Amino acid sequence: xxxxxxxxxxxxxxxxxxxxxxxxxxxxxxxxxxxxxxxxxxxxxxxxxxxxxxxxxxxxxxxxxxxxxxxxxxxxxxxxxxxxxxxxxxxxxxxxxxxxxxxxxxxxxxxxxxxxxxxxxxxxxxxxxxxxxxxxxxxxxxxxxxxxxxxxxxxxxxxxxxxxxxxxxxxxxxxxxxxxxxxxxxxxxxxxxxxxxxxxxxxxxxxxxxxxxxxxxxxxxxxxxxxxxxxxxxxxxxxxxxxxxxxxxxxxxxxxxxxxxxxxxxxxxxxxxxxxxxxxxxxxxxxxxxxxxxxxxxxxxxxxxxxxxxxxxxxxxxxxxxxxxxxxxxxxxxxxxxxxxxxxxxxxxxxxxxxxxxxxxxxxxxxxxxxxxxxxxxxxxxxxxx
Amino acid sequence: xxxxxxxxxxxxxxxxxxxxxxxxxxxxxxxxxxxxxxxxxxxxxxxxxxxxxxxxxxxxxxxxxxxxxxxxxxxxxxxxxxxxxxxxx
Numbered sequence: 486x487x488x489x490x491x492x493x494x495x496x497x498x499x500x501x502x503x504x505x506x507x508x509x510x511x512x513x514x515x516x517x518x519x520x521x522x523x524x525x526x527x528x529x530x531x532x533x534x535x536x537x538x539x540x541x542x543x544x545x546x547x548x549x550x551x552x553x554x555x556x557x558x559x560x561x562x563x564x565x566x567x568x569x570x571x572x573x574x575x576x577x578x579x580x581x582x583x584x585x586x587x588x589x590x591x592x593x594x595x596x597x598x599x600x601x602x603x604x605x606x607x608x609x610x611x612x613x614x615x616x617x618x619x620x621x622x623x624x625x626x627x628x629x630x631x632x633x634x635x636x637x638x639x640x641x642x643x644x645x646x647x648x649x650x651x652x653x654x655x656x657x658x659x660x661x662x663x664x665x666x667x668x669x670x671x672x673x674x675x676x677x678x679x680x681x682x683x684x685x686x687x688x689x690x691x692x693x694x695x696x697x698x699x700x701x702x703x704x705x706x707x708x709x710x711x712x713x714x715x716x717x718x719x720x721x722x723x724x725x726x727x728x729x730x731x732x733x734x735x736x737x738x739x740x741x742x743x744x745x746x747x748x749x750x751x752x753x754x755x756x757x758x759x760x761x762x763x764x765x766x767x768x769x770x771x772x773x774x775x776x777x778x779x780x781x782x783x784x785x786x787x788x789x790x791x792x793x794x795x796x797x798x799x800x801x802x803x804x805x806x807x808x809x810x811x812x813x814x815x816x817x818x819x820x821x822x823x824x825x826x827x828x829x830x831x832x833x834x835x836x837x838x839x840x841x842x843x844x845x846x847x848x849x850x851x852x853x854x855x856x857x858x859x860x861x862x863x864x865x866x867x868x869x870x871x
Numbered sequence: 872x873x874x875x876x877x878x879x880x881x882x883x884x885x886x887x888x889x890x891x892x893x894x895x896x897x898x899x900x901x902x903x904x905x906x907x908x909x910x911x912x913x914x915x916x917x918x919x920x921x922x923x924x925x926x927x928x929x930x931x932x933x934x935x936x937x938x939x940x941x942x943x944x945x946x947x948x949x950x951x952x953x954x955x956x957x958x959x960x
Contacts, residue, residue, distance in 0.1 A: 611960070612960040613958065613960055718933055718953070718955075719906065719953050720953050720955050720958060721952065721953055721955060721956055721958060721959035722959055722960060723955075723958045723959065723960060724960075725960060756906065756953060791958050794955075795955065796933060
């Protein structure tokens with residue numbers, strides 16, 4: 486068994502620790518801050534298969550959706566605020582409905598359970614939806630968790646299996662054995678530099694995956710994309726599913742640098758309704774942009790008119806870490822034996838976390854992976870010359 | 872003296888008083904029922920921070936009684952739960 490240091494106590498690091506500890510490895514999770522304080526707490530807790538087109542990420546998402554079900558069963562749905570609520574994607578125009586239906590047909594061929602919804606049936610799914618929308622597609626497989634609680638529950642389970650979790654630990658670099666592989670990790674703890682022995686290091690630092698990968702001598706490109714989420718006052722049960730407009734799909738897949746917004750509306754167990762989602766490439770700037778918030782609110786009111794009578798409590802913002810090719814980077818680094826990356830999941834890190842953790846555990850134990858791992862390999866960012 | 876109504880009862884107030892202050896002066900300490908557990912709520916911090924004193928004013932729920940100025944003729948009503956039960960599906 487290996488001594489594995491997982492860097493990052495967000496949901497991806499927690500999922501890696503969960504699967505690695507179950508394999509019997511000696512796992513230590515370190516984070517400079519608390520559980521889920523970086524990337525994990527800044528999203529909505531989406532576990533979506535509906536927004537992914539057929540391809541490697543969808544395969545990973547389908548596996549992950551199955552693993553989330555099993556985790557919820559094992560750890561208890563309440564511990565994660567897990568809900569298997571399904572997603573309803575609505576089209577605002579006949580044109581987008583056509584594109585959505587085409588998209589769904591390809592997804593269905595790739596194993597996604599989806600059901601077309603005729604305009605007359607939309608209100609059966611969501612009684613508060615604006616009348617007159619041309620139609621949509623329902624995805625029963627979409628789920629939701631409270632992301633920080635989910636990360637904490639996974640870490641707790643990992644600790645039961647022997648893992649150690651340490652906070653206030655900042656990774657500075659790795660030291661290598663004379664023959665090349667990782668020997669230990671240099672960290673700063675309470676202002677002092679300490680060395681933690683490790684045979685393997687997993688970089689699960691989300692938005693900061695690029696920075697940490699450079700510190701440990703195995704850089705991979707992970708970039709921040711800013712997103713805002715609006716939070717309403719607590720309401721009764723007003724929105725049954727995850728409801729979003731079809732343009733969210735094209736925005737997630739887009740390489741555009743400018744602001745993109747679409748509507749994603751969902752209720753939470755706490756009663757608040759979350760309204761997303763914006764995406765902007767503005768570096769690590771966390772400043773609130775009121776024009777963006779206004780656009781998001783107006784779009785949400787167009788599909789759920791009742792929202793114009795509801796107050797917002799707050800707004801939060803965070804970064805969706807993405808790689809230039811919009812696939813996460815998961816697997817062994819080809820440059821330094823013992824370094825693994827598990828980051829760059831963009832807006833899908835919560836959803837993809839369990840399948841990522843399982844893949845890392847399978848790769849570390851030299852097992853075949855459930856989903857082919859090659860498309861996610863860090864090798865794609867390492868040039869032959871290097 | 873100017874007045875408003877609370878659940879139909881007439882409440883007098885002095886200029887500048889908040890709805891919450893006028894209710895307290897009238898001997899009313901509770902004007903909300905929580906959405907979980909149906910517990911009574913009234914003023915707690917009294918300075919606009921804690922959101923415990925929420926009340927419905929002229930049909931609009933979730934107004935802080937400690938911040939809302941009392942005004943002649945407004946209708947203040949006990950708020951039950953979120954105050955948005957009409958939206959439930």
